[in-house]
Amino acid sequence: MSGGEHLGGDMTGAELQALRRAAGINQADMGTKIGCTRHSVSYWECKGLLPRHAVRWGIPAKMLQAMGHPLPDYRTHTRARGDGVLPWQGLEQASLDRCNARVAERIAHYNATRRVICAARTRKGQPCRLKSEPGRNRCKFHGGKSTGPRTDEGKAKIAAAQRARWATYRQQQAARVLTNADSQTAYLPHYERARP
Numbered sequence: 001m002s003g004g005e006h007l008g009g010d011m012t013g014a015e016l017q018a019l020r021r022a023a024g025i026n027q028a029d030m031g032t033k034i035g036c037t038r039h040s041v042s043y044w045e046c047k048g049l050l051p052r053h054a055v056r057w058g059i060p061a062k063m064l065q066a067m068g069h070p071l072p073d074y075r076t077h078t079r080a081r082g083d084g085v086l087p088w089q090g091l092e093q094a095s096l097d098r099c100n101a102r103v104a105e106r107i108a109h110y111n112a113t114r115r116v117i118c119a120a121r122t123r124k125g126q127p128c129r130l131k132s133e134p135g136r137n138r139c140k141f142h143g144g145k146s147t148g149p150r151t152d153e154g155k156a157k158i159a160a161a162q163r164a165r166w167a168t169y170r171q172q173q174a175a176r177v178l179t180n181a182d183s184q185t186a187y188l189p190h191y192e193r194a195r196p
């Protein structure tokens with residue numbers, strides 16, 4: 001039982017005393033080192049089996065640390081916490097993984113079922129009042145059931161069209177002179193703003 005290896009398992013007062021003697025420290029000096037009296041050191045060394053919380057958190061723990069011994073770790077398996085038998089180092093990761101999986105499941109469910117007010121405009125120019133298809137932003141009349149382009153050819157076509165639209169938009173924006181009217185209508189939804 002030299003420094004480096006952790007002591008493992010349970011220990012007795014006699015073992016603690018043997019460790020202290022091996023380190024060449026008397027009880028009074030040990031007390032000074034860890035901030036207690038020599039009587040406290042003596043008390044623990046005269047005990048039989050030391051309670052685990054003392055070896056982990058109490059004066060025996062302070063003595064072990066002062067002598068350079070790592071504290072014993074009593075967590076050997078995680079069965080009691082419902083994680084099955086894992087090495088305890090995997091416990092936190094397993095818990096995080098479970099939590100992430102739950103969150104991902106909820107988000108996926110929400111995204112698949114949420115219904116919002118349709119974002120399209122009707123032919124009269126008013127916002128559509130129907131609810132969207134589940135998980136979509138448009139109602140069944142305004143493209144909510146659309147799958148979008150499916151073939152590579154179709155995808156390339158829509159990408160090209162969008163690039164062209166963005167190019168036109170950037171040109172318009174660059175050429176646009178902001179007027180007083182723009183600042184007055186900036187708070188309006190886009191469909192009620194003046195068109196350039």
Ligand SMILES: [Zn+2]
Pocket residue numbers: 118119120128129130138139140141142
């Ligand atoms: Zn609609």
